Amino acid sequence: MRGRRGSFQMGSFRGIPIRIHFSLLLVLPLLAFLFGGVFRQAAAVAKVPPEAVGGAPVLWGLAVAVGLFASVLLHEMAHVVYALRAGGQVRSITLMIVGGVSEVTEMPRRSRDEVLMALVGPLTSLGLGGLFLLAAWLLPQPGSFSPRFALTYVGSLNLFLGAFNLVPAFPMDGGRILRGLLVGRMGMVRATRTAAWVGKGCAVLFLGVGLFTFNPFLAFIAFMVYTGAEGEARQVLLREVFEKLHVEQVMTPRFHGVEVDATLEDARGDIRRARRPALPATEQDRPVGWVVLEDVLQVPEAERSRRTVREQVRPAVVVSPEDNVWVAIRKMAEAQPPLLLVLERGRLVGTVDGDDLNAAMALHLSSGEDTRRWPRWRQERPA
Numbered sequence: 001m002r003g004r005r006g007s008f009q010m011g012s013f014r015g016i017p018i019r020i021h022f023s024l025l026l027v028l029p030l031l032a033f034l035f036g037g038v039f040r041q042a043a044a045v046a047k048v049p050p051e052a053v054g055g056a057p058v059l060w061g062l063a064v065a066v067g068l069f070a071s072v073l074l075h076e077m078a079h080v081v082y083a084l085r086a087g088g089q090v091r092s093i094t095l096m097i098v099g100g101v102s103e104v105t106e107m108p109r110r111s112r113d114e115v116l117m118a119l120v121g122p123l124t125s126l127g128l129g130g131l132f133l134l135a136a137w138l139l140p141q142p143g144s145f146s147p148r149f150a151l152t153y154v155g156s157l158n159l160f161l162g163a164f165n166l167v168p169a170f171p172m173d174g175g176r177i178l179r180g181l182l183v184g185r186m187g188m189v190r191a192t193r194t195a196a197w198v199g200k201g202c203a204v205l206f207l208g209v210g211l212f213t214f215n216p217f218l219a220f221i222a223f224m225v226y227t228g229a230e231g232e233a234r235q236v237l238l239r240e241v242f243e244k245l246h247v248e249q250v251m252t253p254r255f256h257g258v259e260v261d262a263t264l265e266d267a268r269g270d271i272r273r274a275r276r277p278a279l280p281a282t283e284q285d286r287p288v289g290w291v292v293l294e295d296v297l298q299v300p301e302a303e304r305s306r307r308t309v310r311e312q313v314r315p316a317v318v319v320s321p322e323d324n325v326w327v328a329i330r331k332m333a334e335a336q337p338p339l340l341l342v343l344e345r346g347r348l349v350g351t352v353d354g355d356d357l358n359a360a361m362a363l364h365l366s367s368g369e370d371t372r373r374w375p376r377w378r379q380e381r382p383a
């Protein structure tokens with residue numbers, strides 16, 4: 001997966017880019033404005049005379065909005081620090097309109113670590129909430145209405161953030177804690193399915209409450225939770241199946257590609273016959289990359305028999321027959337187009353594309369057979 005679109009980098013933390021989503025830039029002034037309004041009301045309720053309210057309400061609103069997002073950043077950093085300590089890998093932190101998202105590319109493998117990693121975020125928010133409220137309480141009473149109100153507001157929002165994230169709505173923090181607790185008893189796939197099922201239930205509930213109270217934020221969160229739960233459950237199943245397989249068990253054996261000196265018209269014919277979106281390109285049987293149907297079709301028909309494959313070769317992503325399929329999929333996700341060449345000692349022995357993976361998945365789901373017993377290409381190879 002590539003970096004989140006619509007965001008820019010603000011800084012970095014231990015080499016991990018911290019990104020800000022544009023939606024946040026739009027919503028910050030809005031939040032400042034809304035807080036400003038609440039602030040004025042609160043001053044009226046507390047019978048603070050307008051001249052005693054220090055500073056423009058909108059500026060206090062802005063301070064509260066910035067404080068809140070600094071708090072969300074600290075919540076995310078707590079997850080990241082723990083993930084790194086437990087041997088996980090994190091690609092980026094993105095601060096968005098509804099909070100933060102840490103893109104953890106490699107989860108800690110022990111379920112106890114996943115529970116703790118999920119727990120440190122909400123604990124950080126609850127702790128920050130307590131600190132802000134304590135600071136508000138410590139300020140001298142008379143003449144400090146503005147800072148006290150701002151601190152109380154940020155403190156309460158942090159308490160809410162901490163509590164809300166503990167709701168077991170997978171993939172939110174509470175849902176991850178639930179899954180971590182179930183893994184020991186159920187195994188990863190069933191624990192994720194169960195947590196995802198509870199998460200979707202919560203999402204439906206959020207949507208109901210969001211519609212009933214005209215709260216678009218809650219409806220948006222419901223949507224994120226629902227699609228997130230589905231996506232993660234699928235990813236865990238894929239990983240479980242593909243981690244046990246070698247590339248040679250799912251690849252399409254293929255020893256020849258389209259020669260780079262062939263015309264684009266010939267390439268189009270070969271690709272059609274192979275019923276694939278692309279074929280390897282070779283130079284005197286040495287693999288050099290891919291030729292993709294989409295590219296060939298962009299050349300006007302009249303020119304295809306005059307131009308050669310060489311000018312359309314896309315660089316290849318290479319794996320070996322022994323590689324674990326999950327590793328290959330991660331390489332695939334970063335490649336454009338998402339296709340892999342399988343090479344053994346520099347020679348082409350096969351290709352992997354989405355069709356190969358779908359076929360392997362379908363076979364696994366319909367047969368339920370232990371994938372480790374699937375034949376390996378080496379054993380079938382004619383001597």
Ligand SMILES: [Zn+2]
Pocket residue numbers: 075076079121122165173
């Ligand atoms: Zn969190």
